[in-house]
Amino acid sequence: MADLPAHLAALTQARIGLPRAGHALNTAATLAFDLAHARARDAVNAVFDTGPLHAAFDTIEVRSAAPDRATYLQRPDLGRQLPSAEAERLLPRGADTAIVVGDGLSATAVALHAVPLIRALQPRLGGVWAPIVAAHQARVALGDAIGAALGVDIVVVLIGERPGLSAPDSLGAYITWQPRPGRHDSERNCVSNIRPPHGLDHETAAARIAWLVHQARARRLTGVALKDESASDLRLA
Amino acid sequence: MPYHQDLGGTRHVFADLRQVMAAASPHRSGDVLAGVAATSAEQRVAARLVLADLPLARFLTEAVVPYEADEVTRLIIDRHDTAAFAPIAHLTVGGFRDWLLANDGAAITAVAAGLTPEMVAAVSKLMRNQDLIAVAAKLRVITRFRGTIGLPGRLSVRLQPNHPTDDPAGIAAAILDGLLLGSGDAVIGINPAGDSVADAHNLLLLLDELRQAYAIPTQSCVLTHVTNTLQLIARGAPVDLCFQSIGGTEGTNRGFGIDLALLAEAQDATLALGRGTLGQDVMYFETGQGSALSAGAHHGVDQQTLEARAHGVARAFRPLLVNSVVGFIGPEYLYDGKQILRAALEDHCCGKLLGLPMGLDICYTNHAEADQNDMDAILTLAGVAGVNFIMGVPGADDIMLNYQSTSFHDALYLRDVLGLKPAPEFEAWLLANGITDAAGRLAASPARLALPGVLGG
Numbered sequence: 001m002a003d004l005p006a007h008l009a010a011l012t013q014a015r016i017g018l019p020r021a022g023h024a025l026n027t028a029a030t031l032a033f034d035l036a037h038a039r040a041r042d043a044v045n046a047v048f049d050t051g052p053l054h055a056a057f058d059t060i061e062v063r064s065a066a067p068d069r070a071t072y073l074q075r076p077d078l079g080r081q082l083p084s085a086e087a088e089r090l091l092p093r094g095a096d097t098a099i100v101v102g103d104g105l106s107a108t109a110v111a112l113h114a115v116p117l118i119r120a121l122q123p124r125l126g127g128v129w130a131p132i133v134a135a136h137q138a139r140v141a142l143g144d145a146i147g148a149a150l151g152v153d154i155v156v157v158l159i160g161e162r163p164g165l166s167a168p169d170s171l172g173a174y175i176t177w178q179p180r181p182g183r184h185d186s187e188r189n190c191v192s193n194i195r196p197p198h199g200l201d202h203e204t205a206a207a208r209i210a211w212l213v214h215q216a217r218a219r220r221l222t223g224v225a226l227k228d229e230s231a232s233d234l235r236l237a
Numbered sequence: 238m239p240y241h242q243d244l245g246g247t248r249h250v251f252a253d254l255r256q257v258m259a260a261a262s263p264h265r266s267g268d269v270l271a272g273v274a275a276t277s278a279e280q281r282v283a284a285r286l287v288l289a290d291l292p293l294a295r296f297l298t299e300a301v302v303p304y305e306a307d308e309v310t311r312l313i314i315d316r317h318d319t320a321a322f323a324p325i326a327h328l329t330v331g332g333f334r335d336w337l338l339a340n341d342g343a344a345i346t347a348v349a350a351g352l353t354p355e356m357v358a359a360v361s362k363l364m365r366n367q368d369l370i371a372v373a374a375k376l377r378v379i380t381r382f383r384g385t386i387g388l389p390g391r392l393s394v395r396l397q398p399n400h401p402t403d404d405p406a407g408i409a410a411a412i413l414d415g416l417l418l419g420s421g422d423a424v425i426g427i428n429p430a431g432d433s434v435a436d437a438h439n440l441l442l443l444l445d446e447l448r449q450a451y452a453i454p455t456q457s458c459v460l461t462h463v464t465n466t467l468q469l470i471a472r473g474a475p476v477d478l479c480f481q482s483i484g485g486t487e488g489t490n491r492g493f494g495i496d497l498a499l500l501a502e503a504q505d506a507t508l509a510l511g512r513g514t515l516g517q518d519v520m521y522f523e524t525g526q527g528s529a530l531s532a533g534a535h536h537g538v539d540q541q542t543l544e545a546r547a548h549g550v551a552r553a554f555r556p557l558l559v560n561s562v563v564g565f566i567g568p569e570y571l572y573d574g575k576q577i578l579r580a581a582l583e584d585h586c587c588g589k590l591l592g593l594p595m596g597l598d599i600c601y602t603n604h605a606e607a608d609q610n611d612m613d614a615i616l617t618l619a620g621v622a623g624v625n626f627i628m629g630v631p632g633a634d635d636i637m638l639n640y641q642s643t644s645f646h647d648a649l650y651l652r653d654v655l656g657l658k659p660a661p662e663f664e665a666w667l668l669a670n671g672i673t674d675a676a677g678r679l680a681a682s683p684a685r686l687a688l689p690g691v692l693g694g
Binding site for chain 1 (some may be wrong): 266269270398399400401404406407408409410411413414417418568569572602603604608611631632633634635639641644646648650654678679683689692
């Protein structure tokens with residue numbers, strides 16, 4: 001038994017017009033919800049497999065100060081810290097640009113999108129790249145410590161976003177000029193919802209990230225003072 | 238001043254009232270993150286023993302956030318009603334717990350203006366979940382705009398038809414779905430995806446058109462910042478309720494871009510519209526444990542005490558609706574279903590003790606150790622405790638805010654198992670439109686509301 005005219009359900013991704021059993025959801029609707037939640041939970045708990053990154057790029061691995069997933073979820077401060085033993089493996093090598101791939105809250109997103117997105121960035125980003133840094137139990141701000149250790153001008157952190165019930169595989173990209181510990185989130189720019197085919201595709205995301213990186217190098221800043229006007233600029237191009 | 242408790246040869250020392258309160262709190266991740274949680278299970282009980290013997294009146298002389306530094310503390314102290322406090326002025330915190338359990342709702346309501354948020358937070362730390370339910374269930378806080386919310390035997394629902402791009406047709410379809418499932422008597426309230434005043438204006442026009450087309454005895458709200466609402470009022474938009482997220486310290490509120498004077502200005506501007514038919518309770522506030530730490534403005538105070546102080550802010554503005562968004566903030570503040578449950582019962586009971594029309598957004602994010610079964614337990618217990626309203630989100634899945642709350646069907650479940658009805662005016666509307674039958678069940682043959690223009694009607 002459903003109550004809403006059927007054609008209205010097509011107007012939104014919201015779960016409307018659901019079939020009922022009495023006043024409750026019927027079995028099929030209940031299990032559909034359970035499946036979506038299971039995928040989101042699996043994304044949160046998935047282990048970051050760095051094999052594909054090593055296979056594709058010169059890659060260094062680091063771990064934040066959060067030793068495991070349970071600690072990571074309860075102590076976001078530890079996910080932002082780079083232990084000194086880890087930092088010592090990231091010495092400056094003359095690069096000015098760093099790409100950090102962090103598991104964040106969805107290693108599923110990283111597994112699906114990190115390699116193709118980096119390949120799309122390679123012809124667009126310019127600069128002298130440090131090796132790709134694969135960071136375990138990472139929050140966005142861990143990129144500040146990594147970028148500082150590498151001595152780069154700009155860091156791009158590609159990180160798994162908090163899974164939604166219908167979007168367990170969304171990747172975010174955070175761009176920070178002159179990364180160093182203590183940077184505020186207002187000093188970054190973000191391209192979020194990288195998740196083809198429902199969200200941004202890899203080529204479009206790479207174009208937006210590259211636009212922000214080029215603007216950051218020219219204006220020597222990122223953050224609220226650098227508004228993302230890539231859409232209009234890209235249309236002109 | 239320092240406090241101590243000797244237990245079997247161990248002296249537990251607490252530097253000040255803040256430390257006693259924080260250590261006495263049931264374990265939760267946000268207090269650990271803030272570095273204020275008890276360091277052992279025994280220390281937690283030692284703090285509760287200190288608290289149990291502490292005179293309630295101490296909270297009038299020892300502030301957890303300095304009076305000089307914080308306008309929320311000044312609001313709490315300056316508006317304290319000594320006459321209302323008199324019947325309980327002689328009690329300790331432990332004695333006050335016993336008094337709450339022994340007295341009826343009328344006696345408790347009579348002292349509400351004499352209670353400070355800190356007193357209420359303190360006593361809650363000595364209460365089991367059962368006590369939080371039993372005390373709250375005695376209290377009724379009734380508010381009115383176009384309907385009557387909070388009456389005994391009633392459960393209202395905020396219909397939350399959010400859409401990731403604020404698409405009018407998508408929002409209207411979700412509203413229709415909720416109405417046909419008996420939700421919407423607390424408010425039909427949209428969290429807009431964007432911050433644009435022009436877009437919010439269009440959403441308000443859509444809501445008002447639907448409300449008038451169906452003659453629904455309810456109120457609508459676009460949950461945007463108070464400064465936007467002030468602009469919307471100036472533009473002549475149909476603003477029923479003024480929404481704002483609030484916190485328990487001046488610094489937290491500064492992080493939200495507000496202060497008490499701005500809230501008063503917004504309340505005055507909304508009241509001047511005079512759109513309520515049964516009453517003029519025009520404010521809608523949301524709160525949630527952890528907001529002060531998140532804003533870097535917690536002053537070393539535990540998150541539950543700060544939440545009670547946020548309720549102290551709400552109390553100054555005669556709200557129609559207040560709800561804690563209890564599990565939205567994430568596992569670094571409330572880690573799992575057990576912690577979210579405890580916080581929900583605390584927030585509901587403490588808010589009611591302070592005289593607020595408390596609802597709950599019973600919810601969780603996907604990185605919390607919680608699922609819909611935890612929400613079922615919280616929902617049921619909140620219903621037993623007499624919660625004024627809950628959220629109705631399509632299929633419990635908010636596709637804009639990316640979290641899970643309670644659904645239209647969850648509200649039907651709760652009304653069924655506890656014998657609760659919607660607000661009386663809305664109940665009559667549901668019956669008159671053939672959505673429910675005389676027994677309050679959804680009608681056997683689905684009701685047909687004529688489609689509004691935005692849906693091709």
